[in-house]
Amino acid sequence: xxxxxxxxxxxxxxxxxxxxxxxxxxxxxxxxxxxxxxxxxxxxxxxxxxxxxxxxxxxxxxxxxxxxxxxxxxxxxxxxxxxxxxxxxxxxxxxxxxxxxxxxxxxxxxxxxxxxxxxxxxxxxxxxxxxxxxxxxxxxxxxxxxxxxxxxxxxxxxxxxxxxxxxxxxxxxxxxxxxxxxxxxxxxxxxxxxxxxxxxxxxxxxxxxxxxxxxxxxxxxxxxxxxxxxxxxxxxxxxxxxxxxxxxxxxxxxxxxxxxxxxxxxxxxxxxxxxxxxxxxxxxxxxxxxxxxxxxxxxxxxxxxxxxxxxxxxxxxxxxxxxxxxxxxxxxxxxxxxxxxxxxxxxxxxxxxxxxxxxxxxxxxxxxxxxxxxxxxxxxxxxxx
Numbered sequence: 001x002x003x004x005x006x007x008x009x010x011x012x013x014x015x016x017x018x019x020x021x022x023x024x025x026x027x028x029x030x031x032x033x034x035x036x037x038x039x040x041x042x043x044x045x046x047x048x049x050x051x052x053x054x055x056x057x058x059x060x061x062x063x064x065x066x067x068x069x070x071x072x073x074x075x076x077x078x079x080x081x082x083x084x085x086x087x088x089x090x091x092x093x094x095x096x097x098x099x100x101x102x103x104x105x106x107x108x109x110x111x112x113x114x115x116x117x118x119x120x121x122x123x124x125x126x127x128x129x130x131x132x133x134x135x136x137x138x139x140x141x142x143x144x145x146x147x148x149x150x151x152x153x154x155x156x157x158x159x160x161x162x163x164x165x166x167x168x169x170x171x172x173x174x175x176x177x178x179x180x181x182x183x184x185x186x187x188x189x190x191x192x193x194x195x196x197x198x199x200x201x202x203x204x205x206x207x208x209x210x211x212x213x214x215x216x217x218x219x220x221x222x223x224x225x226x227x228x229x230x231x232x233x234x235x236x237x238x239x240x241x242x243x244x245x246x247x248x249x250x251x252x253x254x255x256x257x258x259x260x261x262x263x264x265x266x267x268x269x270x271x272x273x274x275x276x277x278x279x280x281x282x283x284x285x286x287x288x289x290x291x292x293x294x295x296x297x298x299x300x301x302x303x304x305x306x307x308x309x310x311x312x313x314x315x316x317x318x319x320x321x322x323x324x325x326x327x328x329x330x331x332x333x334x335x336x337x338x339x340x341x342x343x344x345x346x347x348x349x350x351x352x353x354x355x356x357x358x359x360x361x362x363x364x365x366x367x368x369x370x371x372x373x374x375x376x377x378x379x380x381x382x383x384x385x
Contacts, residue, residue, distance in 0.1 A: 002074050004037060005030070005174055011164040012037040015139050020160030022116060022140035027333030028176050028311075029166045031141045032064075035112045036071040042137055043088045046109045050134045053109030055092040058100050058127060060115050062280055065094040067309070068114060097123040106132030116140030117326060119158050120151035128158050143333070144326030168372070177336045179344045180374035184351040184366070185235060185381040193354050197224050205355070221355055226321055227259045232350065235381055236319050237266035239348055240297050243315045244270065248346075249290070250297035251310060251334055252317040259319075260299045267297065275301040311337035318349045323361040325368050332374075344375075351378060 004012065008030050011023045015038040025031035039055055046053050059065050069084050076087065086092055093103050101123075108131045118124050119140065128138065140159040146152055156162075171177040198204040201220035208214045226232070236252055240263070243250045254260050260273045272286050272295050289295045291312055300308070316335040322328065335345030349365060352358040369376055 002033070004033065005176075007166050007170045007174075008034050008037070011166060012041065014164035015137075016041055018139075018160065018163045019136060020138045021163035022142065022145050022156075022159055022161065023164045023166070024142060024145055024162050025166040026143050026168055026171065026177075027330060028337045029143075029171055030176075031143070031166075032067050032071045032114065033074070035114070035139060035141050036068065036075055038139065039110055039112060040072075040075060040087065042110060043090055046136055047088070047090060050109050050136070052107055053090060053134055053136075054104065054107045055087065055090055055110045055112070056100060056103065056105070056108045056127075056131075057092070057094045057112045057114065058097050058124070059094075059113075060096070060118055061276070062096075063308070064114050065096070068094055068112075097121075097127050100127050101130070105130045107134065108132070109134050110137045111135060111139070113138070113140045113159060114142075116142045116159055117145050117155055120154035125154070125158060144329055146326070175338050177333075178338055178342055180332060180336055180347055180369070180372065181344050182332075182347045182349055182369050182374045182376045184349050184362070184376070184378045186351040186353065186378055187232070187381050188353050190354040193225060193229075197221055197355070200224055218357065221357060222255070225352070225355060225358065226319075227254075227256050228262075231381070232319065233259060233262050234266065236317050237263045239315075239317050240267050240271060240299075244296045248296075248315045249293070249310075249312045250315045250317065251313040252297065252299045253320045253331055254299060254301055255320050257301055260301050263299055267299075270295065271297040271299060273299045273301065277301075308334055309337075310334055311339045313337075314339070314342050314345055316345065316347045318347060321350065321352070321358060321361055323364040325364070328365050328368055329372065332369075332372075347374070350381075 011034045015021060015023060023031060023034055025034065057068050059068060072084055072087060073080060073082060084092065095103065111131055113119055138159055145155055145162065197220045201217040203213050203217055205217060208217050240250050240252055257275060264271055264273055274283055274286050290298050290310055293312060313335045316332060318331060332347050335347065351362050
């Protein structure tokens with residue numbers, strides 16, 4: 001059995017008092033434990049009115065579903081690898097939305113939607129709409145329920161309002177997270193790179209008028225300016241090597257397997273690549289080794305947006321760019337988990353001045369970092385460690 005932190009208990013109580021609602025909780029707040037605790041407390045009353053009622057927990061990744069099951073095992077004091085098919089006599093299912101469609105949704109009494117900002121997608125929406133009349137509780141969990149697109153309102157229409165917010169200050173006070181320090185590595189204007197991008201796209205930036213033109217141009221920007229940018233990838237590799245030598249544990253975020261391979265060729269065999277496309281067992285083995293300290297650095301491909309728990313990591317090399325505030329907050333939060341001898345999480349980001357689109361993305365990330373209270377400094381890329 002575990003004892004909930006005060007803010008976790010308050011959040012679970014807020015869910016219990018709301019048949020539909022969202023808990024907004026930043027990384028390392030234990031939102032999965034909050035949801036599991038609320039389910040356990042609600043089950044007694046639910047089963048009195050509907051003895052056959054089921055619990056359904058849906059999430060975006062297998063790792064998140066595993067974390068949910070671990071939360072219930074902790075709260076119920078069950079062995080770590082025990083199979084979890086029912087709790088307090090009620091059947092419970094842990095599923096991706098695509099798999100949940102084959103379950104008896106008309107018997108679901110409690111539905112928990114982890115990372116509920118995804119619920120506006122058609123597959124997720126269909127699960128909620130197919131749940132029957134016995135559905136008594138619909139709860140959402142997310143660090144970033146406010147989407148950055150036109151479907152933002154759908155999240156609240158489908159699940160309900162935010163009923164409790166956990167503040168980062170609560171986590172800092174309880175020693176759950178540390179502060180963030182951002183170093184922007186500044187890439188100055190590069191006319192030759194821009195000319196190569198225009199040539200690869202078949203259309204110059206100033207001539208982009210329709211969405212099709214912009215899509216073609218952006219594809220070239222991403223390929224030549226981010227993924228295949230030799231100087232940028234060299235800098236990421238140098239950063240990994242430097243911080244490993246300093247005794248740090250490093251997480252580097254990139255966009256493609258090819259980019260990861262180009263970086264790892266410069267870093268040595270100690271550094272490993274992890275990807276959402278890896279077999280689950282293989283990925284878990286690498287992540288466990290990193291958590292235990294036998295691997296000093298990871299290069300992660302499309303894996304750090306949600307559900308990545310690596311508390312030992314204290315340095316992040318953010319090579320994936322992007323402007324979505326939710327994703328950026330989730331990614332940078334990976335190195336802010338409190339861990340022994342960790343005073344802060346150091347985040348390296350790129351301040352790209354060679355193209356207005358990526359420069360605008362960097363500006364938006366800067367605004368978010370200021371909002372989150374991170375310390376910020378700028379260095380020219382050529383002088384960075």
